[in-house]
Amino acid sequence: MEITKETVLKVAGLAKLNLAEEEAQRLAHEMGKIVGFAGKLAEMDLEGVQPTTHAVKLENVFRADEMQPSYPREEILANGPERDEACFVVPKVVE
Amino acid sequence: MDNMQKQELASLTLTQAAGLLAKGETSSSELTQLMLERIAASDNNAYITVNAEAMAAAEAADARRRTGQSLSLVDGVPMALKDNFCVRGMKTTCASRMLENFVPPYTAAVAEKLADAGTVLLGKVNMDEFAAGNATDTSYFGPTKNPRDPRRVAGGSSGGSAAAVAEDTAYFTMGSDTGGSVRQPAAFCGVVGLKPTYGRVSRYGVVAFASSLDQVGPLNKTVEDCALTLSLIAGCDPRDASSLPSPVPDYLAGLKGAEGLKGLRVGVPQEYMGPGIQEDIRQNVKKLISDLQAAGALVEECSLPQLEYALGAYYVISSAEFSSNLGRFDGVKYGYRAKGYDGYDDMLRRSRSEAFGDEVKRRILLGTYTLSAGYFDAYYLRAQKARTLIIEDFRRAFGKYDILLTPTAPVTPWLLGTAFADPSQVYAMDMCTVSVNVAGLPAISVPWGVDRDGLPVGVQLIGPALSEDRILQAAHGVEALANSGQIPGQKGGAAHV
Amino acid sequence: MSDYKAVIGLEVHAELDTASKIYCGCTTAFGGEENTHVCPICLGLPGALPLLNRKVVEFCIKAGLALNCKINNYSRQDRKHYFYPDLPKSFQTSQLDLPICYDGYLDIEVNGQTKRIGITRIHIEEDAGKLIHGLTGTRVDYNRGATGLIEIVSEPDLTNPDEVYAYMETLRQVLLYTGVSNCKMEEGSLRCDVNVSIHREGEPFGVRTEMKNLNSLSAAKAAAAYEIKRQKQVLAEGGDLFQATLRWDDAKGINYVMRVKEHADEYYYFPEPDIMPIVITPEEVEAIRATLPELPKARQQRYKSQYGLSDYDANILTVSKALSDLFDQAVACEAPAKVCANFIMGDITRLLNEKALQPEEVPFGGKELAELANLISQGAISSSAGSKVVELLFQPEFAGKAPKAIVEEQNLGQVSDQGAIKAMCQQVIDANPKVVEDYRGGKKQAISALVGQVMKASKGKANPAMANQLLEELLNG
Known part of the structure; x- marks a missing residue:
């Protein structure tokens, strides 16, 4: 399966990764090889086969609507790269 | 204590250490002190973070024991966690620059269970960055060396976990296994590694790689230790929706050495005995087949034709889930944030680009690609359907066999810095282990001899869902055969430190 | 220009009125100090796992049944990926192809005509956090993040701004009745995205634009009206429409372009x-159906047939479930329906507005209203005294008091002493010769002016029927 540099750059945009041109070129080659494994899947006869989304046959795993205490704000904010006394801070997002 | 005594004490199994603690012949403080000394002295780079509170925890364990208030059989035994287990107040890096300074405010369910049992956390051990890899050479903190031959990789992604057990810097460790990440490093380092049934052990608080494939598992010196460790961590956790509500059996009860092999029906899938497997590994497995037969097991070649597609299904599903799970690292709430950015989007891109290593980026791109419009049906949906067929293949096989026997890895540990033509060759090394995760099954890797260079070889025993007791019993049998000298190189092998 | 027809579809987001969030135990309470309703799960910390709140599923089914939907026996959640600082995991846990509810409808009334609007689907998902934009940076508060939402997607069956308003109003009423959402639009509990395109009859649909997060009924209506007009104008001027997301500026009354969509998201x-x-059996669906309250339409029918209320009264009374419940409780205590209805639509509604209270906050119950209505119908107090009692009941110092006790305490009882009223009537006749002349000249309705004077003289306590009768006797006698 051929993956082009342009595809890699488009996907990198979706994944929010910056790639240099030559990096994208290299990755296009490598990803092409890797999806080669997946290319084998094209050989399979999957007509009428249901997809498996979960490895265990569990369903309706719920919690009751009960309140639990939240975490102290200092702990919530503690790992924030930029924060003030109450919030995380990011560069201004324009709408 | 002289060096000989220290070496003896360090090489105790978990079960032996617990026994000595019970008899008062050693103390948690002594064992912990010894482990900390050995960690400091080791050049294998198994540890990322050493727990500053370890000695205090050991002293507390000793105090409990003195007053007859021990929390469990293993109270005071020092151990280590892979650095993707969150522990409140302790750095959890996932071996990534992204989380270099991340200190979670909460603790993983398994870490809690082990703390409740009184075990002493020595620290956090090395791994592939975000568990993406099979050699622990993508760690931001440098590769872990294989204690059996420090020129070689330890395997991965739980390479630090395997190395710590192999170099006797922990009596046992925890790892996580998404496509072989416990079993393969266990095989590479000559220790025991178990990947339980998906849902058997809580994933809560373990940084996710691929949520539908990840499972927590122990790495141990012996099968008995493994059974003991599993009994500490198995069970339903209401915080993990995929957690299975089934009762936890007594994993130690069925361990009967070679006796336990009598009448065992063993299938050997030919898909994992082909030319992709290193010749001397294949010879080792063949030797095991005849030894098993001699011990009364019924061994047969068999075929699971869908296994051929497992590697493709695995890389599609795992990369897709990986890319999704790693979206949260955006430089907003925790983790690395780049400097000198211009606006939110630039901050986001730079932070991710600067803090993720190449392998992580490659898998994120692969995952995003296979999920993106126009490719979803060809890759992700097909992979999920292939998954259904792979599960059915296993189900049919387990109608005939109690367990399946395969090599754990197609090769023995390669030299650090080996240049592969492209990453797909490295990915292919996971061929024997990934199908187990795709199907959510339990499997164990047990040491079985060495290759021509004296490097450890592991064999994998796979069972149906929730058959951990059965595969532990079989593994205990294999271990007994190995210890009785059936396979050369098993005990005190030439390369063993 | 006028031959263009508008095609409008709405996506309504309703925050569910659960105690805890959709995947964790943090409170859903509105307000609260920033980032104090947050835990590892709703902050999306690595390793934290979601656990679905059962009530979110139940509420979605309940809303679906109230909106005549079918319920999927097998449903699941999906991850919807996009990066934004208010979305901690960089994906929103939502539903793609297997929503819990599908294929329903809502009947709305516009200008006396009933119109059926299709409901495509209703699915559950999590809300995002809140961004607070400052001069140099944006602050992020995750309190609201991961509150359970339902998204109700309509068919593009709406054709004009009045229908948009009626749809939103009727939908809001249904959601309030079922109790799944408090629908407080000012707190963002109910918001809608309006999709608009225009086309000529018989031609394919035009280019669609989307206005996001409208948070009042009037804004939704105004934004739709503005957008239809704008699109018509662009086409009339020979311009091209392009797919875009617009933001409605309620203060300025205009839409402005947030971003142009070059390709599908x-x-x-x-x-x-x-x-x-999520697996839902027919038995579970029926069990939830059994908990559905009587919905506004059914109530209106019942009010008309059982109590003989007019269309108008029945509609007004059922606008708010709380007030409608108050009415039902009062008539259950054997009170005259029309008198109760008048109190609710008159004095009570007026006082709620004056005091800026919610319908749920009427400080007395159906029993008190019934007692009051009976005092009126028995002639024990006048209607103006009745208004006075309601006013007093809204004051804190009268909280919990029985209307009868208030009437006595405040001496509001109606005077039915024939002699006293007769004397007052005579005084009024003497003081108003012109009116008396009119009456005797054949303008019989002039008598009501005289009754009014008697009421005034008695400070509202005279029995008006008796005053009327006595006046007639005196004037004709």
């Missing part, structure tokens, strides 16, 4: 592996 959805599938 890429959310690369896939099934959420951490949440197990």
